[in-house]
Amino acid sequence: MSFFEMRHVIVQFGGLCAVCDFSIALSAGQLVGLIGPNGAGKTTVFNTITGFITPDEGDIFWQGENIRAYPAHRVTASGIARTFQNIRLFADMTVLENVMVSFHYSIQSDFLHAMVGSPKYRRVEAEIREKSRRYLYELGLGHLSSEKAATLAYGQQRRLEIARALATGPKLLLLDEPAAGMNPIETIELAALIRLIRDKYGVTVFLIEHDMKFVMGLCERIKVLDYGKSIAEGTPTEIQKDIKVIKAYLGSGYYAAG
Amino acid sequence: MSSDFQEQSGAVQVRGGLTHRQKTLLNVAALLCCLGILALFSRYGSEYHVRILNNMAIFITLAVSYNLVNGVCGILHLGPNAFVAIGAYTSALLTLSPSEKQINFIINDLIWPLSIVQVPFALSLVAAGIMAALFAFIISFPVFRVRGDYLAIVTFGFGEVVRVLCNAAQSITNGPLGLKNLEPYTNLWWSWGIAILTIVSITKLINSSYGRAMKAIREDETAARAMGIDPFRQLLLAFLISAFFSGIAGGLLAHLITTISPTLFMFTLTFNLLIIIVVGGLGSTTGAVIGAILFAWGGEALRIVENPMDIGIITIPGIPGMRMVVFSLILMLVIIFAGHGIFGRNEFSWEMLARICLRGGKRVGSP
Structure with missing residues (x-):
């Protein structure tokens, strides 16, 4: 039994398949990144895990339980915490x-x-x-x-969101674009902080990020999402060489020309 | 790390001024002061003044408990008149003697168990609170399925339903005739005792983890859910507590005016409460108390504008209803010059009082 696993999860918004047949397994203590172009369905994956959206099909196993139908507060109580892409503090x-x-x-x-x-x-x-x-x-x-x-200043607000999520005592921490809007120095500090959190509190970190330097430097494994489908998974070096990933980000024409 | 942080928090406490013990002493002193004033009024005050003070206390109870839902949880609930009505009728039906009930109910007879029971006033107040909370519990399921304007409409609807029921359920409420000849049990001790109890317990709740969860829902419900808070449970708790105290206040009101009828619990009552907490400052218990005091006292004080007045050469004849015109003018001025009400979301604290006094003192002392 794996630590955390999503099996064949499908989320549909009307006719649009936001997440199509998404599967992932995380093992304890990993630092995993989820990347993909805008609108690929990354945040929807997070919303599905944390109970804000109930998937149309598929299961989510968390420490031996199927949490697919849990409401958000129960997911948090079971040990999964998250931050938000657009900061949501109690202002x-x-x-x-x-x-x-x-x-x-x-x-x-x-x-x-x-x-x-x-x-x-x-x-x-x-x-x-x-x-x-x-x-x-x-x-x-x-x-x-x-x-x-x-x-608070922007960077501090991001940190406060992380502090608040950590305080719920999670074993799995989901960070939705933690480095968005940060300057290069803040980004480096943030990467160090995320490592520290992982080591000190023993939490598994699953994060969405657009800053490729940040993701490649920090994450041990990366999952790539495009149009709701998982197109690649592997270590940062593997992902950087993956043809499908390059196509998704830069378009097929670029690859053909290159 | 740990000791470092202990020192820092200690330093903050010293700079903050008062210790927990000093604050408790000041609170007890203030309470004794209040009781002293009440004792003076209940012995020497005129009937008119006692009446205003009783009204004031009941409005404080209502405003503070209403503010828990509207101000602290940020839910626009428009049905407190239903809770007050249920509390008033419950308590009235329980204290009336069987013979009085027979005189009251001339068209339809009162249904059986109610027609013979009679309980002491204190017990009837508890029953009033419980009945109101029970009603709140029943309506909470449809109410909290929606938010915002929709919730306002749903609660408004339930408020009206209760009023209409009071009119229609003649064998329980005696319909439009209402209930008459209640014993005037409500005195200053009852009304202010309940008011102080309400203020203290609701303030403690707001400052507790429960209050923080309610505020978190007000600030951002999505984030609150992500922090493990079940919005339904927290809102239900606030709703039940609010209804409980409103029900008790209803019982006090019934035994203050000694005659109740459905017209007493129209939407105007909710509207007045809303004005009180908005003028005082939504989310501030202090604001709710100040608002209620101004409302109860101001309503009477403004009666002078309805008397004929001589201003130099012009004579203004007494116009009934002029009071309401002036009242709404004052209301508009408050909203224009203090958009978030008198207190905003701030609360009274001894530190704040000390700061104001010290600043005032300096200003007087400086040349």
Whole structure:
């Protein structure tokens, strides 16, 4: 049984086949990239894994369970966390509160304790606060904890999204274009951060990215998607030489001419 | 790493000013102060003032619990009048004596178990809260299938359904005739006791993990789901708590005015509550309290504009309804000059009060 596996997943939007017969298997601790031209269906794959879309056909196995019909919150509770392509922070809440939200699903205290502010609840709250602070310091956001999330710089907002996803305690972390809009230095820092997260927390990372230098440098394996179909899979060097991938990115004419 | 972070958080606490213990002391002092004022009013206050204060407390209870759904969860719910109506009728039917019920119900007889029961006021309030919450639970399934404008329409619909039912279910509610001769149980202690209980427990809830989850849904429901939050459960919780306290407030209202009829629970009630929380600042409990105080007190204070006035040479005759014109003018001014309400999403805190006082002090002291 594999760590994580998608088997023959099909997602259709009306007549359009957004994801057609997509299969992938990830093993624990890997750093895997998902690339493909715009509109290839990469984000749809992520949405399907995280329960925002239920696939029309196919199964998703996660640690021995078929999670294809799980709602989003249950997928997260089972140990898969994600970030979003267009940053989705809780803008009007502080940086610390943004991370603290991630602990809510696992809270061991009912609302009546919270309403009377019982000692038991206060302990839970203090624990959540301390753990959240740890994640923020880990990602270099500790000094910003009482700022509103909306006031952070772009790169910091991306980091906060990662911190928030990590705080849910995932075993599989999905990053949707984590380097989008970052400058070259920030991108290098981000790659180091993602490696650190993988090594320190032992999470498997599956990421979508358009920055080829970033993906080739960071990922151990890469999957290429085009028009909802998987066209190649392999190590970065294999992918760079793959004829189908070059065709998908540059058009068949380029290959013929070259 | 860990010790470093401990030190830093410690430093922040010292700079922040007050410790947890100091804040608790100040809170207790403020509470005692409130109780003192209430004691003074209940002994020496005129009936008119006591009446305004009772109204104020009931509106505070309603506004704070309404704000939990509308302000904190960001759900435009337009049916709190249904909760208030259910609470009022439940509590009234439970406290009326069997003989009074017989006098009240002249057209249709009251159905059996209700016609003979009579329970103490406190118990009837609890029942009022539970009945309102039960109703909220039943309607929550259709309501939370939709969001935004659609949710507003659905809740508005349920609000109207309850009012119409109050009119039509004559053998329970006595129809348009309403219920009369309720015992005036509601006094300052009851109304303000419930108001303070509501403020304290809802504030604690908002500041807890549950409140954070609700705010997260307001800010971005998709992201909240990705963080493992089940929106339905959180919204349901807010809805039930809101309904519970609104139901209790309904019971208090019934025993304050001693006569209830379906016209009391029309959409105007919801509309007034909406004005209160918008003017106070959506999402701010402090704002809801201030809004309710201004509404209950302002409504009475503005009666002077309905009296005939002499301004120099012009004499303005007393125009009934003038109060509402002035009231809406004030409302427009608040919205123009404070777009997010008086308090925005901020809350009262002792630090904030200290800052304001210190700043004021400096200004006075400086030459």
